[in-house]
Amino acid sequence: MFLVIGVLAVAFGFISTTHTYTVGEGLYRVGISPGAPHVRDARFVFTVADALTGQALLQARALDLYIDGTRVFARDDAKSQYALGAIKRVLDKYEVARVNSEFEIGNAFPLRIEVNYLTPAGDVAPDLAATLPAAGATDPAPAALGEPATRATDADVRKQIEGDTTLPELKSGTDKQIIVPSLTTPPNPFGQVILAFLYILPVFFVSVFFTSGFMDEKMNRRLTILLSAPITPLQIILGKMLPYVLFALAGVVGMALVTQVDPGLALIIFAPAVLFIFGIYLMVPMLYRTFKDTTFISMLATSVTTAYLIFPAMFSGISDLAYMSPVTLAVKMYRAETFGAQEYLFATVPLLLIFALSLYVGTRVLNEEYLMGYRPLFRKIADAIYLILNRAHVNASILALSLMLIPIVYIAQLVALAISLNLPMRVAVGVMLLIAASIEEIAKSIGIIVLHEHGYVRSTRHVFALAFLSALGFLVGEKALLFVSVSAVAQSNLAGALFNTGLLPVPLAAHFVFTSIVSVLVVRFRWRYAFALLAAVLVHSAYNALLVGGIQ
Amino acid sequence: MNAFFAIVKKELRAITRERTILIAITIQLFIASFSSALLIGLLSFYDPEALAANTRPNLRIGIIGNTNSPLNLYLRNARMRVTAFDSAAEAEAAFHNRALDLILYVPDDDPRSAVEMKMFLPRSEMLSSFIMIFLREPLKRYENFLRRERGVTVNYTDLGGSPATTFEFLYSVIVPMLMFFPAFVAGSMVIDSLSEELETHTFETLWSAPLSLTMIFGAKIFAALVVAVIQIALWLALLRLNRIDIQNLGWVFVLATLTAAINIVLSAFTATSLRDRERSQFLYSLFIVIMASASYVVDFAPMQLITRLATGDYYSGGWDVAKYALVLAVLMPVLFRAARRLITV
Known part of the structure; x- marks a missing residue:
């Protein structure tokens, strides 16, 4: 079976490199007159038709466009206009190729732009004037019209033409770049992101086996025997995980070899991502009870991890926040660009932290009573949290718990953000603030509530103390992440907007008040957790709204 | 027949009680929103025309050298503020005072040789990428002007049309995905339900009734189909609410339902022949991945048919959908016979 996956992974890699991925294959129908240029693009289905038939078919909506020689006809409706917009690009490329083959390079590409970068004042900037040609300097000997004088930039232009119009994107390096407007394409990492995704895809298949392995042992009660053996839970988990991890890493190496990049570099980039996925999948068998649960919880885990890994990479080159995901590093690798240690750490440390957290939780909850218990999902999570907490050091545990939950809070908020974008903008902001507040309040209070249920909370004063510790832990974690993102990432404006750390620097006091509200209402006044939570969330959101309003 | 609906009811109740269906719907919503809202927004970042149509930044450009070239006009038409400077030093000072976003040095245009411009951008990857995206169109116009001066004609320069990236993505990725995701979920539901009964041997009890x-x-197949159909209807309603126009709505619905049915029948067959949830689910997800990739290569695949139907393709209609009904009609009896043999053995 493993062989099958291996073969498939390689096959997919091969297909993806040879078969260019096009969105919207066969979407438009285009009629062309016999003399019109024959362009190729998977999105268009071309039919040759004379002008009269072509126009008639166009009006009958059997064609979306009709190209008559150098003229293009379209209808006024949306689809025809989209088709027109799409074919414009294709014809642009066609024309560039035609002009290139028919004319002298100096006439075909008469505009070359040298890109220079200016540093802010105060830095040692290259003198702008010094880079310009001196006034009155004479150009190379003028030739007759039609035979343009050769230019130093001709070589650059040729290189770009041979590069099949896919251009090197802008790099803020020191080397100067020559740009030819009609040969420039905006940097689009879509292809490289898809390629990077192919590294991750087999890992998901492998982790399905890993999860099933646990489930099997659970069903056959073999885990009981394992647990009574003289080995630690950590050894059990690592032992079960190791073969699958090795296989996943072998897949990464294979993929790197197929796509002809350095396997060592690919391993360095993808190993943390592989561990992260396994960490998430380790949590799946800890939570589920029936077969149906397995399927759906795995599906949820798959989609969230995929989104977390893939989405930021789409911003490669646009925002430095893209470094949130190691896939961005892979995009860089495929563009033969370099990245620094800071960027690497920014991308991988959170993933490794989640893996470590997952391992820790795994070892704490790996006991028969917990795994075999058939209880509602929420109870299951509460039990897991109870097992995580060190009952001998309650206070320190609460502090550590809210610190550790930070990565999970971030991922949950990311998911919420994505879903709330379906709503109209104004509603979305409100909903997002509410959800963000709820997630944070749950993360901070859950430990205290669980402790209370098991009778570890002694007095109201103790509640306040725990609430303070929880708020402290949360704030420290939040600020640490903010610090990392600010120091590693130069322009992380988006980070603030996305995760409300920069935008809403909620001070310790506020966190403390909100957590106290939940805890005291539950412990002292015996409210139901949901209602207590609602109260705190309302106060928290009001505070956030005030803060957002204050900034604007 | 009462017994039939008793099982259907039991299946449906199991799904709603465990709330797993809520997770399934959340996942679909999450994937769809993630890919649509964010990817569309993102792709338009890389789509200069879409970007220029949505936002109009007033880039402030300082020109040195030849301050009267036609480029100024093209830049102004693209709503950029152009200021001429006599010397490089003045322009640089303005740049450092944040009065300019970039500086362009334009040499005199001599039709006998290529024009070598110089561009001075702020040293920031993000900022300079954005500036380049906005400058591309006016620069291309200027390039074409220079070509005309040199006797080179370029055709198709003034085609209008709307930026199509969003449209293409919506109808060829999002709509098919939403229409087929319920089928995917339903298939995996049937596998779970059947293999659980087969593995725990409750199937025999059910059968002895x-x-x-x-x-x-x-x-069991019907129950899964009901869940799929409800989701399909839900997504179509959601698309409608988002003002996304779906042509041939009826056929799109029928096609999605048929694919769900076919998928469910195949899954049921997989579950009965393997009698092992783990292996069935694995084979099933592998099958889905292969089908999804194949649908990009093969023309008749349901994914492209959905796209064509939804965009109102002239040549696609009920007949194409009917083929799938035929497939289902052939598969059903085959499955029933095979299942009887597999289970009685």
């Missing part, structure tokens, strides 16, 4: 095998299978 006065129920034919066909009826048990039929009921």
Whole structure:
């Protein structure tokens, strides 16, 4: 079976490199007159038709466009206009190729732009004037019209033409770049992101086996025997995980070899991502009870991890926040660009932290009573949290718990953000603030509530103390992440907007008040957790709204 | 027949009680929103025309050298503020005072040789990428002007049309995905339900009741189909609410339902022949991945048919959908016979 996956992974890699991925294959129908240029693009289905038939078919909506020689006809409706917009690009490329083959390079590409970068004042900037040609300097000997004088930039232009119009994107390096407007394409990492995704895809298949392995042992009660053996839970988990991890890493190496990049570099980039996925999948068998649960919880885990890994990479080159995901590093690798240690750490440390957290939780909850218990999902999570907490050091545990939950809070908020974008903008902001507040309040209070249920909370004063510790832990974690993102990432404006750390620097006091509200209402006044939570969330959101309003 | 609906009811109740269906719907919503809202927004970042149509930044450009070239006009037409400077030093000072976003040095245009411009951008990857995206169109116009001066004609320069990236993505990725995701979920539901009963041997108990095998299978398949159909209808309504126009709505719905049915029947077959949830689910997800990739290569695949139907393709209609009904009609009896043999063995 493993062989099958291996073969498939390689096959997919091969297909993806040879078969260019096009969105919207066969979407438009285009009629062309016999003399019109024959362009190729998977999105268009071309039919040759004379002008009269072509126009008639166009009006009958059997064609979306009709190209008559150098003229293009379209209808006024949306689809025809989209088709027109799409074919414009294709014809642009066609024309560039035609002009290139028919004319002298100096006439075909008469505009070359040298890109220079200016540093802010105060830095040692290259003198702008010094880079310009001196006034009155004479150009190379003028030739007759039609035979343009050769230019130093001709070589650059040729290189770009041979590069099949896919251009090197802008790099803020020191080397100067020559740009030819009609040969420039905006940097689009879509292809490289898809390629990077192919590294991750087999890992998901492998982790399905890993999860099933646990489930099997659970069903056959073999885990009981394992647990009574003289080995630690950590050894059990690592032992079960190791073969699958090795296989996943072998897949990464294979993929790197197929796509002809350095396997060592690919391993360095993808190993943390592989561990992260396994960490998430380790949590799946800890939570589920029936077969149906397995399927759906795995599906949820798959989609969230995929989104977390893939989405930021789409911003490669646009925002430095893209470094949130190691896939961005892979995009860089495929563009033969370099990245620094800071960027690497920014991308991988959170993933490794989640893996470590997952391992820790795994070892704490790996006991028969917990795994075999058939209880509602929420109870299951509460039990897991109870097992995580060190009952001998309650206070320190609460502090550590809210610190550790930070990565999970971030991922949950990311998911919420994505879903709330379906709503109209104004509603979305409100909903997002509410959800963000709820997630944070749950993360901070859950430990205290669980402790209370098991009778570890002694007095109201103790509640306040725990609430303070929880708020402290949360704030420290939040600020640490903010610090990392600010120091590693130069322009992380988006980070603030996305995760409300920069935008809403909620001070310790506020966190403390909100957590106290939940805890005291539950412990002292015996409210139901949901209602207590609602109260705190309302106060928290009001505070956030005030803060957002204050900034604007 | 009462027994049939009893099983259907039991299946549906199991799903709603465990709330797993809520997770399934959340996942679909999450994937769809993630890919649509964010990817569309993102792709338009890389789509200069879409970007220029949505936002109009007033880039402030300082020109040195030849301050009267036609480029100024093209830049102004693209709503950029152009200021001429006599010397490089003045322009640089303005740049450092944040009065300019970039500086362009334009040499005199001599038709006998290529024009070598110089561009001075702020040293920031993000900022300079954005500036380049906005400058591309006016620069291309200027390039074409220079070409005309040199006797080179370029055709198709003034085609209008709307930026199509969003449109293409919506109808060829999002709509098919939403229409087929319910089928995917339903297939994996049937596998779970069947293999759980087969593995824990409750299937025999069910069978010993006065129920034919066909009826048990039929009921399980029907229950999964009901869940799929509800989701399909839900997504179509959601698309409608988002003002996304779906042509041939009826056929799109029928096609999505048929694919769901085919998928469910195949999954049921997989579950009965393997009798092992782990292996069935694995084979199933592998099958889905292969089908999804194949649908990009093969023309008749349901994914492209959905796209064509939804965008109102002239040549696609009920006949194409009917083919899938035929496939289902052939598959159903085959499955029932095979299942009877597999289970009685």
